[in-house]
Amino acid sequence: MRHHRPDASELLRTVASHLHALRERLDHGDRYQLIVCGHILDLVAREIEAPPLAEMDEAKLVAEIRTGARDETWGATFDLIMHRTIARLAVVRPEHLAPEHRL
Amino acid sequence: MPAILSEVEDRLSRAVRRRFGEGARVEHIEQATLGGSNRTLLFDLVNGGTRRRLVSREETFSGTTNPFLPPGLQYRLLAIVHAAGIPTPEPIFAYDSTDELGPGFVTAFVHGKTLPRRLLADDTHHKAILTALMDALARLHALDAGSVEFLAEYPESGDPIAAMRTRLDALDEPHPALEFGLRWLERHPTPARAKGLAHGDFRIGNFMVDGAVVTALLDWECSHLGSPAEDLGWLCTRSWRFGRLNLHAGGLATRDALLDAYCAQGGARIEADEVRWWEIYGLIRWGMYNVLQAYGHMQGRKSPAYAVCGRNVAMMEYDLMMTLKGAYD
Incomplete structure (x- = not known):
């Protein structure tokens, strides 16, 4: 069963946008934390999608x-970690990715 | 450390009266920043006909995972470095248990600006600032390590890779990218150098600059005994270039220009690859500090900024992987 619109990402982005408008x-100190809050909401919206x-x-x-x-599988280990790092960064701050790693 | 400013003001007033007499009072108190590991307050000490602007710095991080030098030792170190004529805030007094403030200490206020983007926006004095920074750093590195022997017991004064693993293991979250970086460093050892006093957090943002003059090196909580190349590498770490990526030295100058300036001011001749090794270490270290902030958040030191540090680690891990790949310099 799906919820009525807006979906969760849209709700988060709406709150983030409203917080953005409050900045000035x-x-x-509060402005800085508010900017961080907006960033967190955008991040969670990206994570949901x-x-x-x-x-x-x-840990292993x-x-x-x-x-x-x-050490013997250095290249494959690099690729594995890089893949997961790109996936994490795409959620956290996609603009920090080099162009070749952006969607 | 009390949370309410009026309560702080009362305690600060008592602290200065204890040391400077019953006539001493505190005026114009304001909170400067809530940094990653400390709270900084500015205030006037008024005593008789004199008024002096001072800075109170209290540690906010505690617990067994705290990697920072205890404020009492920071104060002791500051006194040594200040006496050697290296630009630092003059230490005034350290808090003790009677003050019910701190742990922390009070120093003189130093004029200037620290904010990286403001400092980097106008490049008129960048060359002079670089020269002044390298003069201060070369003199710092030349100090007698015996006078700061008390730093030897800290993990960072030993093997840097082992120290980083100790710090990471205490934070209870696996980070394969950071470990991959450490293993790369282990397999590509850097030349051994005699250890001296390392500032430990030598980067744009921790320098107080007034025009072309470096008025103070700030933030001594990461000081330890280390290689001179470590401070240079931390300054060049990609996260500290503030978007001016081709000006490796904090957005001020290229890596080569930095190394020439360090040598010209009396520092050792250090090759670029040795600094690059420490830049890789720097990305791991900055990643670890972000894991640490998120760990602190989960332990109860809550704030949106600390919380998001846990996710921001992905930025350092990405830069680290791209650097190991050879895509970033």
Whole structure:
């Protein structure tokens, strides 16, 4: 069953847009936190729309890298981590991605 | 550390009366910033016919994962560095338990600006600022390490890779990209150098600048014994270029110009690749600090800015991977 419109992303973006409009009314410290709040709402909206990040035992991967067990498959390990890093950054701050990694 | 400013003012008034006599009072108190690890207040100390602008700095980070130098030791270090004539705020007094403030200390107010984008917007004095920074840094690195031996017990004064793993492991969240970077550094060792005093947070934003003059190096909570190349690498770390990516040295100058200036001011001749090694370390380190802020948030030190740090780690991890790939310099 789907909820009525607007969907969750649209609701978040609407609140973010309203917060943006309030910025000039606040003093420096509150304005900064408000900008961060708007950024967080946009981030969550992108996360809702993005394909989910695959489950993975990253603690095990860290342990393998640390012991050198991944040295022989360095290139493949790089690709794996890069793939997940791009997926995370696309949610957090897509404009920080190099053009070749943008959707 | 009390949260309400009027309560702070009362305690600050008592603290200055204890030290400067019953006639001393506090006026014009204002909060400057709520930084990543400290709260900074500005106030006037009025005593008899004199008025002096001072700065109170209190640590806000605590707990076993706290990687920062205790304020008492920062104060001790500041006194040594200030006495050596390196531009730093003059230490006035450190808080003790009777003050019910802190942990922290009070220094003289220093004129100038620190805000990176404001500093970088007008490049009239950038060359002079770079020269002044390198003069201060070369003199700092030349200080007798024996006088700051108390820094030796901190993990960062030992093997930097082991220290970073210790910090990351305490934060209870796996970060394969950061570990991948550490493993790369381990497999591509940098030349060993004699360790001296390293500022530890030598970057745009921590320099007080007035025109062409560097009036103070600020933020000594990451100081340790380390390689001189480490401070240069932190200044050049991609996250600290403020969008001026081809001006590696904090958006002020190229990496080569920085190394020439450091050498011209009496510092060692350091090759660009050695600084690049520390820039990779810098991206890992800045990533770790962001993980740390999010960890603090989850432990109860709540704020939107601290919360989002946990997600912002992706920026440093991406820059790190692109640098390891050779796509970024």
